[in-house]
Amino acid sequence: MNSEAQRSGAVAVIGRPNVGKSTLVNALVGAKISITSNRPQTTRHRLLGIASFPGGQLQLVDTPGIHGEQGKRSGKAMNRMMNRAARGALEGVDAAVLVVEAGRWDAEDGLAFEALRDAGLPVVLVVNQVDKVKDKGSLLPFIAKVSEGREFAAVHPLSALKRKGLESLVETLLGLVPEAPPMYAEDEITDKSQRFLAGELVREQLMRQLGEELPYATTVEIEKFEEEPSPKAGVMYRIDAVVWVERDGQKAIVIGKGGERLREIGSRARQQMERLFDAKVFLQTWVRVREGWSDNEAALRELGYHD
Incomplete structure (x- = not known):
């Protein structure tokens, strides 16, 4: 070569x-x-x-x-x-x-x-x-x-x-691969948006912290992703994330006693976002129920899944 x-x-x-x-x-x-x-x-x-x-x-x-x-x-x-x-x-x-x-x-x-x-x-x-x-x-x-x-x-x-x-x-x-110039600038690392990556980092914590079955009944939707100036950090992101589950019992598990588990999920996801985005992040999370979303192709597309 x-x-x-x-x-x-x-x-x-x-x-x-x-x-x-x-x-x-x-x-x-x-x-x-x-x-x-x-x-x-x-x-x-x-x-x-x-x-x-x-x-x-x-x-x-x-x-x-x-x-x-x-x-x-x-x-x-x-x-x-x-x-x-x-x-x-x-x-x-x-x-x-x-x-x-x-x-x-x-x-x-x-x-x-x-x-x-x-x-x-x-x-x-x-x-x-x-x-x-x-x-x-x-x-x-x-x-x-x-x-x-x-x-x-x-x-x-x-x-x-x-x-x-x-x-x-x-x-x-x-x-x-063929001889060709780079398709992307040297400082680019993905074609996905920060909004998409934020949702994935919340979902990672669901996968890591929940029991054997429950992570497969959860997904994450980012409802708000706003950038604003920050006096100390230069840039701050305000992010609202919704964790979707399929049943009320699952919602209670994700939230945890007194909201403890959801706070831990949000805290760890926020730390990962700040590391990846090199910026201050203010993250709010909610849990909502949507029955059968994982076996409904229309619902999957609405929630950002594509093939």
């Missing part, structure tokens, strides 16, 4: 739920633009992360995890929409990254690979979370088994969380 030639292109980041796709995108971009948690299906939207390097720019398309339709808690319509969003991310990209968990390959990993193969894209296999593998000698046999009968442009074992192994991955990906 000519080191002087600038390269620029789009790369889809694909995989089953909860393998670290968003963590990888955040690590490559160098900023937190995709929310993360230890729960599957944290990512519900297709999101562009813009990663600029001396050799070029990668437009990384972070996607919901590709999964089967059975046994999921996020609602049938939500499932269908997320799968369509993930598969739609393959249109118009130059290459794809298939993220898998080190030591684990199951039917949903195979489903993701088949989607990439059918799209005719060069596929880079990223074996993530190698820092959690105690027996490092098991990695090579695992990679050999996964690669049997499947064609990969390259294989990169790495740890997105620890930011280890990223340099060689970047070099590989830049080699797979």
Whole structure:
């Protein structure tokens, strides 16, 4: 690869739920633009992360995890929409990254690979979370088994969380995109608005702080996002966020005893917003009930979900 030639292109980041796709995108971009948690299906939207390097720019398309339709808690319509969003991310990209968990390959990993193969894209296999593998000698046999009968442009074992192994991955990906000038300015990190990111940061705290089932029945809508001058901080944002649930009992759980849980969710989300926006944030949160929103495609679109 000519080191002087600038390269620029789009790369889809694909995989089953909860393998670290968003963590990888955040690590490559160098900023937190995709929310993360230890729960599957944290990512519900297709999101562009813009990663600029001396050799070029990668437009990384972070996607919901590709999964089967059975046994999921996020609602049938939500499932269908997320799968369509993930598969739609393959249109118009130059290459794809298939993220898998080190030591684990199951039917949903195979489903993701088949989607990439059918799209005719060069596929880079990223074996993530190698820092959690105690027996490092098991990695090579695992990679050999996964690669049997499947064609990969390259294989990169790495740890997105620890930011280890990223340099060689970047070099590989830049080699797979065309010679072209950057599509975005060097200081741009995503195509999403601050309003969208604010809603995602509130939803991240719902995913992180609520019980096993409830996060899948919640979503967040930003009703107000206003910028005003601040004598101390330069800029302050006033944000009103509504947490939507499907039943009254869920509303009580999100609010918590004396409003304690909702205050904690709001406080942690506000801290993340201030870090990301580099500004003072005044955040107010409410919880409201809308029955069956997660299995109603019209309601999903009203709440900002697209495929």
